[in-house]
Every structure is written in C-alpha cells, then in structure tokens.
Amino acid sequence: MNYELKTKKMTNICVIGAGAWGTAIAKVIADNGNNCLIYAREKEVVENINSRNENELFFSGIKLPKNLKAVNELKDTINCEYFFLVPPAQFMRHTLTELRSYNMRMNAKFIICSKGIENNTLKLMGEVVEEIFPDNDYGILSGPSFAHEVGMKEVTVVSIAARDDELADDVIKFMRSDVFKLQYTNDIISPQIAGSLKNVIAIACGIAKGLKQEENTKAAIITKGYNEIRSLCLALGGKAETLREPAGIGDLFLTCNSEKSRNFTFGYELATQTVKQNNINVIEGVATSISVKQINAKHNVPLPLCKKINDIIEGRAEPKEVLEIL
Template sequence: MQKEIGVIGAGSWGIALAYLLSNNGHNVTVWSRSQASVDKLSAYRGNEDKLPGVKLSDSVKFTCSMEEAVSGKEILVLVVPSTSVRETVRLMAPYMNKEGQDQIIVNCTKGIEESTLMVMSDVILDEIPGATVCVLSGPSHAEEVGKNLPTTIVVGAFSKDTAKVVQNTFMSDVFRVYISPDMLGIEIGAALKNVVALAAGMADGYGLGDNAKAALITRGIAEISRLGMAMGGKFETFAGLSGIGDLVVTCASMHSRNRRAGILIGQGKTYQEAMDEVKMVVEGVYSAKAALKLARQYEVDMPIVQGVNEILFEGKSVGEGIKDLMVREKRNENSQVDW
C-alpha cells in the first residue's frame, strides 16, 4: 500500500533509503537543512557529493521546510548524525501527530548521546513523549543499497504491529527486512560496532594483519554483547544482523567511514585529521566516550573500547594500545565457564 513518507536527512543513507522507498512505490519527501542544499539536491536528483550516481525519481520532493516534511506523513525516516538527533527532533515536534494522526518515526541513526547515555530512540521519546518509535539497523552500506544490491536488515519496535508496518514498507526483492522486539539490543549493537570498527581500521592502518583483525572483531562482539545484555538486550540480537552482521561489514569494507578513519589513525593521524580526510561523520568517535561511560556504569569489562578511547583522546599510540591488549591478565575465553 502506497504511503506518505518523510525522510529527515539527505546524507548518503538518507538518499539511499529515499531511493529504496520511492522504488517501492511510496510518495517520498526528503528534508535537508538549507535551501542551498535543497537546490543542489533537486538539480542532481540526489546527493552528488556523498552518494554519486544514485538519482531519485522526479516524484521525490526535496524541502528545507520541516512542516512540509513532517505534516501528513505516515512514516518519518530519521537519518541525521547522532549529534544532531535531539536538535532535529525538536524541529519535528511541533508538526507531529496533528489531528490525531499516529505517525511512525523510524530511527536509522546509530549512536549514543554522550551527555545522557541515551540511545537514539530514547532521545526521540525524550523530545516527543508518546511517539511511535522504531529502529532500523543491520549490515547496510548506502553505496550498495543505491545499486540495488541485496541487503538484509532488522526493524526493532515496541509493538509487533508497528514493526510489521515498517517491514512491509521497506521490504523489496533486494531489501529483506526482519522484525524484532529488542530495540535496545539493536541500538547498542549499532552504536558500539562503530567503535570496534575504528579499532579494526587502526589495526589495518598499522599493518597488523588478518589475525589481529579477526581477534578484534571476535572479542569486539564479546564486549558489545556483555554490555548490551547487562543493559537488558538479548543475546540473539548480538548474534544477529544488528550485532555480528553489522560489525563484520563495518570492519571489512572500505565503504565504512569508521574503518577508513581507523586506518588513517593507524597510520599516525589524529582522529580530527582522520575525520577531515574522510569528509563524513565518523560516529564511532562520538560513541566511544559514551560506550566507556556505560561500561563503567554497568561494571562491564571492555578493554577494546577503553583502548580506543585512550588512542583517540589520551595520546596513546596504536602500537601501545595493541601491546596493552595482548599482555592483559590471562583468562578463559568463555567467562561463563568455571574452569
């Protein structure tokens, strides 16, 4: 069934999802912050800088009016950097749920707000209490979605009915959608995999080889799972698309801005120099501090996350960070087994 959809954010992922949803037969309006940006998007029919080659159909509208993007829409797809979510949702709030309309906000932003340690869905609910919020996540590079390459993701929601509406809206013969009730686990996996991807990129940039990278990915998902389960997430979520699935693709692909930034840091650049060269928001840098704070709050051991923080913000070299991980206290791999 054709739906009225507002895509809030016109970066690479926002444009890729607008492309998918338009191809699925929905009426799509894409919001960007400035008229100059809207003019450029309209002229190219997409984001030439961040997702070159992907052109949206003439039916897709571009606007810098939040009222136009939100009012009357059945589904709002939120695709802005994590540091902009609260500000953007405040702009959306006056136009939400008018005349009794129940609008679904699909959060596609991966991150944790450092000041509050909230996942993005909680930030949305903090600004729009009672909103119908769900989360979409999984191994899904915008560059591949824009080429109609097969992609599989998961939608997490508090309500199964909400999850099914979103599943049916996004599903296509190249975009498979699963559903899950574990919103918290999905968001923790989505945010923390970016921190581990930075570590994996650092290993690549430093020239450590496949053995070290495989260890970082494996032990990284162990850290993510420990924290996520301590917070109330489910083990199956971290073994699924938004856990190990998203972690593998983010650590392995040059499409990953977090991995690319990590490579540059491994080659000796600061995190700011790396972000400037990547020219895109590197969410792992913003999630790293929040992840470490959560680890301490829940008393969960996360040595990779701690090491990434020390390299990013405390001047530790990548070589020192790797050595510290290697010479840690000896222990069993499975901490649940008393042996």
C-alpha cells in the same frame, strides 16, 4: 516549498536527513511505489533532488525516482505519518525538538536509522525519542548496508526492531523488495548497542590495518569487540540472540572489514598519522567512544577495547596498545 503527498500505499512518509544513508533509505521507499519526502538542510541538495532527481553532494552517480521530493524546512514535513530519522546521533535531540515545535500529527511514528549514543546523557536514540515524543511508537532500522550499495540495488538484508509488530509490518511493506529485505525483532536494545559500538570496533580494525597487521589480528579484534557488545547489551536489557541477526554480527562484520567504512578508514589514519582533522566530526565511532567511556563506569561493564580506542583518539594511548589488550 510544501508538497501534498498522495501515496499509493496509504501512508505519508518522510526521511529526515539527506546524507548518503538518508538518501538511500528514501530511494528504497520511493522505488517501492511510495511517494516520499526527504528533508535536507542544504538548499543545493533540495534543488538538485527536485530539479534533476540526483543528490550529487552526498549520493553522486545514482539516479533518484521522481516520486521522491525534497524540502528545506522541517515544518513542511508535519503532515507525514512516518518519519525515518537519519540525523547524526549527537543532533537527534535538536532535530526532534524542532519537529516537536510544529503542529505535527499526534500519531506520527518514528524509525531511527542513526547509530550512536548521546554524549551528554548516555541515552540511546530510542530513549531520546521517548523523552521528546513519549506517546509515539518507534522502531530501529539497522544492519549491514553501505548506502551506495543500497542505491545500486545490491542485495541487502537489515533488521527492523520494534515493540509494535504492526509498525514493523508497515516498514517492511514500505521497503521490502527482491533486493532489500528486512528481518523483524522485538528487541530494540541490542540493535542500538550493536549499531553504536561496532563503529568503535571498526576503528580498532582500521588501526590494526595501519599497523600492518593481517587477518588473524582483525579476527581477534572482532571477537573481543563482539563480546563487549554482548556484555553491554545484556546489561541494558537486550537479548544475546539478537546479535546473531543482521543488526548484530552482520553490521559488525561489514563495518570492520571494509575500507568503505569511514570508521575503519579513520582507524587506519590514526595508526598512520594521516588523520584529517576536519573529518573527525563525521566519524560516528569517535563520539560513541566518548559515551562508552562513561557507560563503562555507570553500568560497571568492562569494555577494555572500546575504552582503549577512546584513549587513543584522545591522545592518552598509542595505537599499538590495541594489540596489547587482545
């Protein structure tokens, strides 16, 4: 199925990944008057979006605009100029490698919307893009944004990070509305570090909840977690001031304070011994904790809280030990 895009705003746009967050991003873009493609691996999702303007599997209860169309083959996206990348972080390389194999536009630009660190290489998602598409510009979209709240048009403020301010301007043009607002930064490092590590810190907060700790304990965890994020950002060339923006403290606060967060809920399940094993692979903080353990050694940046969470996940420590290192 190959859709010819005729956009009102000059640019062909595609979202790669039709989970809740990918669908929410596509809805914001389409609601703003742009025709938009979304790529989904699941054929039932493609059929559901194209025939009923819904994504009942991942984004139920929210009607999608008619100018959002879905495809099941990556090769059907090659005429797009902007790609919003939303695959799980550990599948980013595979997705980009397949995309590279097609005769796509040489000047395509990428907006990374996935949060995580590649386990095998310890690379940030931006570094993976740079490796596979060394001549293409990219940006980072990150911030406090639960997908269904975005879909329900709750007021949301996120960060768009890019070295190229023209790229950022385009993304803002595609997405900005009265209810979805974007703030620009040229620091592409800190949003990636904060967006990754905040999921590990949220697991710690969930553990505290499962141990029947209250708000004081959670505040202590968030404070310690913020300082670890800051230390790693500075070690990798990020800016401390970026962490005061939506992609920093905003994202950390949201993820650590809500049971809507999968990572927070997973931490609670760890502490109460109710973990559903088949759900572990979709918990971003689990994979990130593996990378953090290795980053700790590689860059000599102490990350005791994040490392302790990895020890708990892998059975080398008890959940209560989170409280002992505060």
